[in-house]
Amino acid sequence: MSVNTMEKNIDLKVSKLAQNIIGSEIIKLAAEVNEKMKQGEKVYNFTIGDFNPKIFPIPAELKAAIISAYEDDQTNYPAADGMLELRQSVSKLLKERGALDYKIDEIVIAGGARPVIYAIFKALVDEGDIVVFPVPSWNNNHYTYLNNAKAVLIQTTPENKFMPTAADLQPHISTANLIALCSPLNPTGTTFRKKDLEEICDMILAENQKRLREDSKPLYLMYDQIYWALTFGETEHHNPVTLRPEMKNYTVFVDGISKSLAATGVRVGWSMGPKKIIEKMKSILTHVGAWAPKAEQVATAAYLNDLTSYDTFLAEIKTKINDRLVGVYAGFQSLKAEGFKVDAIAPEAAIYLTVQFALHGQAKADGTVLTTTQDITKYILDEAKVALVPFYAFGASEDSSWYRLSVGTCKVEEIEAVIESLRSALKKLK
Numbered sequence: 001m002s003v004n005t006m007e008k009n010i011d012l013k014v015s016k017l018a019q020n021i022i023g024s025e026i027i028k029l030a031a032e033v034n035e036k037m038k039q040g041e042k043v044y045n046f047t048i049g050d051f052n053p054k055i056f057p058i059p060a061e062l063k064a065a066i067i068s069a070y071e072d073d074q075t076n077y078p079a080a081d082g083m084l085e086l087r088q089s090v091s092k093l094l095k096e097r098g099a100l101d102y103k104i105d106e107i108v109i110a111g112g113a114r115p116v117i118y119a120i121f122k123a124l125v126d127e128g129d130i131v132v133f134p135v136p137s138w139n140n141n142h143y144t145y146l147n148n149a150k151a152v153l154i155q156t157t158p159e160n161k162f163m164p165t166a167a168d169l170q171p172h173i174s175t176a177n178l179i180a181l182c183s184p185l186n187p188t189g190t191t192f193r194k195k196d197l198e199e200i201c202d203m204i205l206a207e208n209q210k211r212l213r214e215d216s217k218p219l220y221l222m223y224d225q226i227y228w229a230l231t232f233g234e235t236e237h238h239n240p241v242t243l244r245p246e247m248k249n250y251t252v253f254v255d256g257i258s259k260s261l262a263a264t265g266v267r268v269g270w271s272m273g274p275k276k277i278i279e280k281m282k283s284i285l286t287h288v289g290a291w292a293p294k295a296e297q298v299a300t301a302a303y304l305n306d307l308t309s310y311d312t313f314l315a316e317i318k319t320k321i322n323d324r325l326v327g328v329y330a331g332f333q334s335l336k337a338e339g340f341k342v343d344a345i346a347p348e349a350a351i352y353l354t355v356q357f358a359l360h361g362q363a364k365a366d367g368t369v370l371t372t373t374q375d376i377t378k379y380i381l382d383e384a385k386v387a388l389v390p391f392y393a394f395g396a397s398e399d400s401s402w403y404r405l406s407v408g409t410c411k412v413e414e415i416e417a418v419i420e421s422l423r424s425a426l427k428k429l430k
Contacts (some may be wrong), residue, residue: 001099007335009146013037017117017145020145021142021145021146022142022145022363023295024139024142025311025389025392025393026047026048026049026389029047029377029387029389029393030045030047030048030387031252033045033047033381036381036420038329040256041385042385043381043385043386043387043388044201044316044384044385044386044410044414044417044418044421045387045398045409046281046386046387046389046404046406046407046409047349047387047388047389047406048409049138049186049187049351049352049404049406049407049408050408050409051264051351051408051409052214052408052409053262053263053265054146055320055408055409055411056262056317056320056321056408057262058261058263058266059251059261059309059310059313061303061306061309062261062263062266062299062300062303062348065298065300065302065303066266066295066296066297066299067297068299069294069295069299070295070418071299072298074294074298075294075295076294076296077291077294078109078283078291078292078293078297078367080285080286080291081105081107081108081278081282082107082108082109082110082211082291082292082297083109083149083294083297083298083301084104085234085298085299085301085302086109086268086298086300086301086304086317087104087107087109087270088104088301089300089302089304089305090107090109090219090272090304091103091104091107092176092272092304092305092307093304093307093310094255094272095341096307097229097307098228098239099239099242100241100242100272100360101254102272103275105155105275105278106272106273106274106278106301107267107270107271107272107276107278108145108270108271108272108278108281108282108285108293109268109269109270109297110269110270110271110285110290110292111267111268111269111290111291111292111293112214112256112258112264112267112268112269112292113224113226113255113256113258113268114269115250115285115288115290116255116256116269116270116271116281117139117143117222117224117254117403118143118146118252118284118288119271119281119284119285119288119291119386120121120222120252120254120271120281121143121144121146121147121149121178121222122147122281122284123252123275123280124177124178124220124222124252124282125144125147125178126147126149126177127147127149127246128148128149129147129149129153129177129338130149130150130152130175130176130177130178131143131144131147131150131151131176131177131178131179131180132152132154132169132173132176132178132180132360133152133153133154133179133180133181134153134154134155134156134162134164134168134181135153135154135155135156135391135394135395135396136156136162136187136188136391136395136396136404137180137182137185137187137394137395137420138182138187138224138360138394139185140395141395143180143230143324144251145186147316149178151303152172153178153395154168154169154172155396155397155427156168158345158354158356158402159281160196161188161190161191161354162185162188162190162345162354162402163183163185163190163191163192163193163196163350164168164181164186164196164200165196165199165200166196166199166200166202166203166366166371169200169203169260170203171205173203173204173219174207177217177219177222178219178220178222179200179204179219179221179222180221180222180224180232181221181222181223181224182198182223182225182226182254182405183197183223183224183225183228183237183238184222184225184227184228184230184231184348184349184350185238185350186224186226186227186350186352186403186404187352187389187394188344188345188347188352188354189325189347189348189349189350189351189352189353189354190236190348190349190350191231191235191236191237191348192238193343194238194243197238197239197240197243198243198244200240201243201244201247202244202389203248204221204247204250205244205246205247206220207219207248208249213239216362217291218249218250220251220252221240221250221251221252221254222251222252223239223240223251223252223253223254223256224253224407225237225239225253225255226255226256226258226259227229227260227271227349227350227351228255228260229259229260230259230260230314230318230321230351231318231348231349232318232322232347232348232349232351233322233348234326235291235349235351239253239299241246241353242391247276248274249274250274251269251273252272252273252274252277252278252281252294253269253271253273254269255269255270255271255272255365256268256269257269258269259350260314260317261317261352264406266296266300267292267293267296268292268296268297268300268365269292269305271322274371276395286334287355292427296327317405321351321407321408322347322413323412324407324410324415325351325353325407326347326348326416327412328344328353328355328405328407328410328415328419329344329346329347329353331415331416331418331419331422332353332419334343334419335419335422335423335426340423340426341357341358341359341362342356342357342358342422342426343354343358344356344358348356349417351407352404352405352406352407353404353405353407354402354403354404354405355403356401356402356403357380357401357403358372358401359376359379359429360372360373360376360399360401361430363429363430364379364428364429364430365428365430370429372389372398372399373392373398373399373400373401374390376390376401377390377403380422380423380425383424383425383428384421384422384424384425384426385421386403386418386422386425388403388405389403389404389406391392391403391404392403392404
C-alpha cells in the first residue's frame, strides 16, 4: 500500500468542539466576493467590518510611535496585564472622554477585542451556564459554543432599531448567568436609548440583590463598546456604569482602539471591570498568549497621552464615516421613494448601515422567484454587484430581509454608482 493510499484511509479524529465548530459566515461570504474580484468582476464590497487603510489610515502620530518603538527594540514580552503606561493612558482616556473611573489594576490589555471577549466568557461562564444575547449581534453564538454554554437568543425588531429592551430580556433573567450586550451595535450601527439601558441595568441589579440573599453566582453583563467613540449627530453613547454606578460590580467591558482609530490590524484592545475578574482574565490571557505586541502597546500609550491629537483624529474619521453612511442612507431612501421594496435605518454610530431588501417572492427576468434570503443576497451580488451581509449571519432568522452594510472600504465618489446599480437590478424584478 502506498503512502498516499494510507493517508486517504486515515480518519483523523478531532475533539467534539472542533468537529462541530462553525466558521464565520461573514468571512465565508467575503471570500466568495474576493474570488469574484480576483476574476476581474467589479464588486462594491460592503461586507467586512474593517477599514481600507488607504482610505482610513491610522493616526500619523500613532504610526510614527509604532515605528519608533520597534526602532527602540521594544520587541520582548509585554507585562502580562499590559504595559503600565498603556493602562495608565487608557484609565485617563476612559475618565476624561468616557465618564468611567477605572484604576490600572481594573484594566487588562489584550490583542484586540476578540481575546478580551474570549477571556470574559472563560472567566464568568461555566459549562452549561446560560448566556442571553440579542440577535442580530456579532459572534456571541460562537463564544457561547466555545464555552459549552447554552445560548438564549433574543430576536429584536426594526421598530426598536434592533436593540433589546428590558421587557425582551425579562423572561430569561432568573436563569441567565451572563447577558452579552453591544452598543453601538455590530451589525446595525444603532445604539441604546438611555431609558432602555437604565431599565436593563435596574433589572440586573434587582436580580443580583435576590442572588445575594441566596448566596448564588451573580448575573454578569458583558458590555461591548468597541465603537463607542464613533457616534454621529445628536447620538449619545451610554454605558451601564455611568448610568447606574452599582453596575460596576457586575459589568465587564470590551473596548480598544480597533475601530475608533481605524487600527483593526494593530491589535490593541482592553477590558475593564471588577479587579478580581480582571485578574482572572489576565491569567487566562497569559496561558493563551493573547497579548498585544509590546511595541504597539508602548506606541498606543504615547498616542493616548495626547488627547488633543486623539480628538482631532476622531473628528476627522467621524466626518469621513458619516459622509458615507449618510450618502448611502439617502440613496436607499430615494429608492424607497421610487417604490422599490428597500429601506434603511438612519445612521447613528459605528461604520454600519442597516438596510432592507424585502424582495421575497419577486421574480427575476427569467421567471426565477427569489424565495429565500440567500436568493436575494445572491441576486444583489450577481446583478447589482453589491455585496452585503444578511442578518441571519448574525443569528437573526433565516428569512430576515435585513442586512449589514459596512462603509469602511467605501469611496464617497462611488456611492452614486452603487445606488444606480441597485436601481437597475431592482427594476428587473417583477
